[in-house]
Amino acid sequence: MRSAARLNGGRIELRDLEKLHPACFGWALGCCRWNREEAEDVLQSAYLKVLDGRARFDGRSSARTWLFAVIRRTAAERRRRQWILDLVPARWLRLNPDPPTAPDSESLADASETSARLRAALLKLSGRQRDLLHLVFYQDLSIEEAAAILGISVGSARTHYHRGKARLRQILLEEMA
Amino acid sequence: MTLPDDDRDLRERFASLRREEEPRATPLDRLLQSAAAGRVRRRREILAPVFVAATVLAALALVIGQALYLDGPTAPREPPVSLAAWTEPTAFLLRTPGHDLLSTVPAFMRDMPAVNPDAPVSPPQSSQMKRSPSP
Numbered sequence: 001m002r003s004a005a006r007l008n009g010g011r012i013e014l015r016d017l018e019k020l021h022p023a024c025f026g027w028a029l030g031c032c033r034w035n036r037e038e039a040e041d042v043l044q045s046a047y048l049k050v051l052d053g054r055a056r057f058d059g060r061s062s063a064r065t066w067l068f069a070v071i072r073r074t075a076a077e078r079r080r081r082q083w084i085l086d087l088v089p090a091r092w093l094r095l096n097p098d099p100p101t102a103p104d105s106e107s108l109a110d111a112s113e114t115s116a117r118l119r120a121a122l123l124k125l126s127g128r129q130r131d132l133l134h135l136v137f138y139q140d141l142s143i144e145e146a147a148a149i150l151g152i153s154v155g156s157a158r159t160h161y162h163r164g165k166a167r168l169r170q171i172l173l174e175e176m177a
Numbered sequence: 178m179t180l181p182d183d184d185r186d187l188r189e190r191f192a193s194l195r196r197e198e199e200p201r202a203t204p205l206d207r208l209l210q211s212a213a214a215g216r217v218r219r220r221r222e223i224l225a226p227v228f229v230a231a232t233v234l235a236a237l238a239l240v241i242g243q244a245l246y247l248d249g250p251t252a253p254r255e256p257p258v259s260l261a262a263w264t265e266p267t268a269f270l271l272r273t274p275g276h277d278l279l280s281t282v283p284a285f286m287r288d289m290p291a292v293n294p295d296a297p298v299s300p301p302q303s304s305q306m307k308r309s310p311s312p
Contacts, residue, residue, distance in 0.1 A: 018205055025202035026195060040203050044212045047205075081223070115194045137184075137191035165187065172190075 012050055012057050012067070020064055023139060027068050030134040031075035034119055038078070046074040061148055065141070068149045072131070121171040129164025132157060 017024075024043060032038040046067070049055040055070045057063060122130050128150065135146035147157035 021205045022199040022202050026198050029198060036203075040208060043203075044208050047209060048212055051209075085222070085226075112193070112197060114190060115197050118190045118194055133187075134191075137187055138195050165184070168187065 012063055014051070016063060017047060017050065017067075020067055023064065024067060024071060026138060027134070028071050028075065030122075030131065030138070031072055033123060042071060042075045042078055045078070046071045049074065062145070065145050065149055068135070068139070069151070072149060117172065117175060121168055121175065124171050125164055125167055126160075128152070128160050129167065132161045133164050133168060136161060 024046075025039065028039040028043045028046075029036065032042055046055075049070060050057075050067065057066050060066075061069075122133070125133070131150055132143075132146050135141045135149060136143060141149075143157050143161055144154050146161075147154045150157065152160075
């Protein structure tokens with residue numbers, strides 16, 4: 001889907017963010033393994049980058065693709081920062097308790113059984129396969145767009161897509177049997 | 178990209194997941210309002226351990242520095258060597274045999290008794306004795 005985001009000196013306006021926000025939230029949840037608190041944190045940081053102009057939209061792709069790439073990068077940065085904070089001395093000195101890494105109880109309580117099963121199966125895939133399937137099936141993007149967001153070649157994306165799809169089906173079948 | 182029909186099951190599952198998740202997304206306004214507070218909290222979260230670690234290191238450096246330089250015994254110092262008195266430690270390597278001949282001005286026939294009867298009879302110098310006889 002090609003977004004109708006307007007360019008304002010390389011910036012995306014708040015109105016465009018509002019339109020894209022539900023999809024971005026879903027993508028952030030996927031990037032953060034359905035940890036809602038973490039996803040909100042990542043989205044906040046990503047939106048601030050966009051609104052402050054630290055992340056500039058150059059118009060080479062659709063606004064949605066670009067925004068998804070910013071969210072993915074922000075999630076990766078957060079994971080790296082978390083890894084440093086999880087080192088033993090940092091953990092001793094930390095002010096806040098460890099955030100949960102599994103999907104939080106609020107997310108799971110309201111989820112239907114089908115969705116919960118799908119999430120559980122997705123969590124068993126590799127990160128790249130999970131991201132690709134999420135972008136293609138959940139966000140209705142093409143493999144080419146998904147490859148651009150993930151920063152990998154289209155050929156590599158196709159391989160991950162097919163393997164991930166087969167593995168997801170296998171996991172879902174095993175759980176049903 | 179057009180997805181093949183055999184992916185319909187997966188598409189339906191993902192669509193169901195999306196239908197559940199998207200309406201429950203945190204409103205954008207709320208996210209942006211709490212962004213400033215979150216930014217301060219994150220900065221404090223990162224800076225607090227760094228600040229504490231820096232303080233501990235500085236205190237440790239101060240204690241070690243005091244122990245080494247203030248309370249420790251002072252080593253006896255050698256008197257400074259004058260620059261004029263200094264000689265190269267490898268100067269002897271440049272001294273060639275017979276270098277004393279080159280550093281003095283020769284006085285021909287002054288010390289020979291046959292020419293000057295007043296000249297004191299003295300034993301020949303070591304360097305002269307070492308010289309090989311001329312052909």
